Amino acid sequence: xxxRTGNSNIITRNYLDSLLIETRYMNSCTPDLTLDxxxxxxxxxxxxxxxxxxxxxxxxxxxxMYAEGAARAGAITFYGMASESVIETLAGYGAxxxxxxxxxxxxxxxxxxxxxxxxxxxxxxxxDIDHAFSDNGSHDICMGEEMTPxxxxxxxxxxxxxxxxxxxxxxxxxxxAEECLKAGAQGLVISHHNNRIEYACPPLMVLPDIVKAVNGxxxxxxxxxxxxxxxxxxALALGATAVCIGRPLMTAIKKNGxxxxxxxxxxxxxxxxxxxxFTGCTDLSKMDPTVIHCRQ
Numbered sequence: 001x002x003x004r005t006g007n008s009n010i011i012t013r014n015y016l017d018s019l020l021i022e023t024r025y026m027n028s029c030t031p032d033l034t035l036d037x038x039x040x041x042x043x044x045x046x047x048x049x050x051x052x053x054x055x056x057x058x059x060x061x062x063x064x065m066y067a068e069g070a071a072r073a074g075a076i077t078f079y080g081m082a083s084e085s086v087i088e089t090l091a092g093y094g095a096x097x098x099x100x101x102x103x104x105x106x107x108x109x110x111x112x113x114x115x116x117x118x119x120x121x122x123x124x125x126x127x128d129i130d131h132a133f134s135d136n137g138s139h140d141i142c143m144g145e146e147m148t149p150x151x152x153x154x155x156x157x158x159x160x161x162x163x164x165x166x167x168x169x170x171x172x173x174x175x176x177a178e179e180c181l182k183a184g185a186q187g188l189v190i191s192h193h194n195n196r197i198e199y200a201c202p203p204l205m206v207l208p209d210i211v212k213a214v215n216g217x218x219x220x221x222x223x224x225x226x227x228x229x230x231x232x233x234x235a236l237a238l239g240a241t242a243v244c245i246g247r248p249l250m251t252a253i254k255k256n257g258x259x260x261x262x263x264x265x266x267x268x269x270x271x272x273x274x275x276x277x278f279t280g281c282t283d284l285s286k287m288d289p290t291v292i293h294c295r296q
Contacts, residue, residue, distance in 0.1 A: 006198035012225040015202035022291045024280035031276035032283040049246030050100035052080030069261020071095035100126040105146040130170025159184035174213040189221045211239030229271025
């Protein structure tokens with residue numbers, strides 16, 4: 001029972017489900033989901049999450065289905081740990097692409113991956129700060145590579161090394177948000193990384209405080225248990241710029257490959273449009289946190 005109680009995914013899901021939506025029909029209209037991000041326009045704020053090694057953890061070709069389905073849906077594709085050749089293949093499907101890079105102990109690996117991302121013309125890159133430690137508090141070992149926590153000064157040097165927007169994934173506090181902004185980060189992904197630590201705050205619980213601390217300085221993305229367009233709406237209404245869907249797309253791949261991913265994202269966008277229309281949030285600049293109420 002203790003393990004189930006402390007599971008951050010369950011806590012996050014329960015918190016999401018506790019958030020209720022107030023309807024506002026008067027003077028509403030069919031909403032516009034267009035997202036302005038890094039000087040470009042995109043059809044939706046719903047994106048894929050930065051999953052890694054799907055061909056290893058699922059089956060061969062699953063990573064390609066993930067990227068292909070996202071491209072068909074017109075969604076920005078986040079992806080995590082992968083070889084340069086895999087990143088080239090996945091980015092080649094044509095969707096705007098963001099590579100999230102692990103905090104390798106060998107920092108030169110980070111710089112090398114950033115230079116590769118620049119050559120590919122990716123939309124952005126990111127550093128995954130919450131993958132530094134293992135379950136016993138020592139440095140994490142991921143796919144044979146050692147990880148080390150990031151310092152503000154190191155992150156500052158990494159941000160300054162590239163003209164690509166550099167975001168930080170794994171932020172779950174105003175402290176980390178403020179340190180990342182000091183370093184020059186141009187995006188934050190609010191996440192506990194699929195229960196990396198038990199009893200983690202649900203991202204939407206800390207989101208309003210982080211939004212206030214950031215004060216518009218950079219885009220804010222949210223993942224963890226974002227499964228539907230209604231989940232996306234709640235995050236966007238509370239101040240997120242965009243959201244990332246991950247594990248439900250793995251199920252979609254198992255059911256119907258790339259088509260399943262595209263169909264799932266299309267449905268999520270329809271659900272988001274419905275919620276926006278029903279609440280008078282006619283475009284992403286009109287999202288209003290006062291339509292969200294927490295069930296007591």
